[in-house]
Amino acid sequence: VHEAGATDREAERRREALAATRREIQALAEDNDAEDARTACVQVLAMLRRILEEPDAPLGRVFSSSSKASLIPRILEAKHGQEVLFSLGFYYSKGHWILPMEAPLAHCRTAMDFLRETVTRLT
Numbered sequence: 001v002h003e004a005g006a007t008d009r010e011a012e013r014r015r016e017a018l019a020a021t022r023r024e025i026q027a028l029a030e031d032n033d034a035e036d037a038r039t040a041c042v043q044v045l046a047m048l049r050r051i052l053e054e055p056d057a058p059l060g061r062v063f064s065s066s067s068k069a070s071l072i073p074r075i076l077e078a079k080h081g082q083e084v085l086f087s088l089g090f091y092y093s094k095g096h097w098i099l100p101m102e103a104p105l106a107h108c109r110t111a112m113d114f115l116r117e118t119v120t121r122l123t
Contacts, residue, residue, distance in 0.1 A: 014106075014107070017087070017107060018111075020087045021087040021110075021111050021114065024086075024087045025041070025111070025118055027079075027080040027083070028040060028041070028081060028083075028084055029041070031079040031080060034122045036077065036078050037118070037122055038119055038122040039078070040077070041115045041118050041119045042119060043075045044071075044075055044085070044088075045119070046071055048111060048115075049112070051105075052105060052112075055105055061098060061100070061103075063097045064096055065096065065097060088107065088108065089104075089107065
């Protein structure tokens with residue numbers, strides 16, 4: 001019974017995290033003009049795609065916020081962009097946005113679905 005309760009709590013925590021991510025993506029879409037929101041969503045999609053293509057590559061989870069090719073500035077320019085990154089499990093450290101290795105990839109996959117739906121609505 002104890003294990004089942006812990007499993008139920010973990011499942012509920014994952015559902016709540018996904019709901020929070022969906023809320024942040026919706027807020028980003030609603031509180032920015034369509035082009036800025038679409039651009040931010042496309043950039044986050046690119047980050048998640050890179051992570052999911054090589055999930056075991058630690059450097060694939062690190063994104064510089066200052067390089068010329070960085071995806072981050074366009075995300076952070078949008079209202080709620082930073083909140084979307086945090087809701088996905090990213091944290092900021094020394095000029096980089098990092099998704100920890102223990103971050104659940106299923107969360108990233110589901111968030112990609114939300115982001116694709118949002119981009120389609122904004123196009």
